[in-house]
Amino acid sequence: MILLETLLYIIKNGKVLLIRKKRGLGAGYFNGVGGKVEDNEDVNNAAIRECIEEIGVKPRGLKWMGLLEFWNYDNNAIESIHFVHVFTASDYNGEPRESDEAEPLWFNINEIPFNSMWEDDSLWLPLILSGRRIYGRFIFNKWRMISHEVHSICT
Numbered sequence: 216m217i218l219l220e221t222l223l224y225i226i227k228n229g230k231v232l233l234i235r236k237k238r239g240l241g242a243g244y245f246n247g248v249g250g251k252v253e254d255n256e257d258v259n260n261a262a263i264r265e266c267i268e269e270i271g272v273k274p275r276g277l278k279w280m281g282l283l284e285f286w287n288y289d290n291n292a293i294e295s296i297h298f299v300h301v302f303t304a305s306d307y308n309g310e311p312r313e314s315d316e317a318e319p320l321w322f323n324i325n326e327i328p329f330n331s332m333w334e335d336d337s338l339w340l341p342l343i344l345s346g347r348r349i350y351g352r353f354i355f356n357k358w359r360m361i362s363h364e365v366h367s368i369c370t
């Protein structure tokens with residue numbers, strides 16, 4: 216199963232808006248806002264749509280910050296490959312609200328709750344939050360990370 220997905224981090228006043236995911240892949244973890252790109256949808260519009268659906272705000276000042284690949288194996292068989300386009304936004308319209316998918320919470324940039332996030336996040340999210348564009352590839356077995364590579368993109 217190959218999936219095209221998005222992640223979006225709204226950064227404002229020294230804080231980043233994360234969600235506590237309530238269902239699906241990564242339920243219980245804090246993460247950026249995001250989900251699957253729909254047929255005939257571009258990744259920018261998917262990031263905006265997911266943000267409206269999950270926390271009720273329309274992000275503004277969207278910036279593409281990189282591409283992440285998450286390969287999950289079940290022993291020797293590939294279970295899923297996720298190509299995830301990552302964005303930041305500098306502002307938004309509306310007020311963040313909880314939905315059946317997500318609870319939004321603000322965190323200081325230097326107090327990200329990595330202990331309650333996907334294992335890979337501490338390897339790349341600080342780079343994105345400091346304004347670097349990146350490419351990363353993370354290999355998992357049954358969603359335990361077994362190897363990784365992260366590179367800055369020259370821009």
Ligand SMILES: COc1nc(N)nc2c1ncn2[C@H]1C[C@H](O)[C@@H](COP(=O)(O)OP(=O)(O)OP(=O)(O)O)O1
Binds near residue numbers: 220239240247297
């Ligand atoms: C494995 O490492 C991952 N780390 C992080 N930080 N985020 C990840 C990882 N793997 C996937 N993701 C992200 C990418 C997407 O934003 C979500 C998964 O999307 P989901 O399955 O929730 O997609 P939706 O379209 O919202 O779901 P529904 O089909 O339920 O509408 O996780």
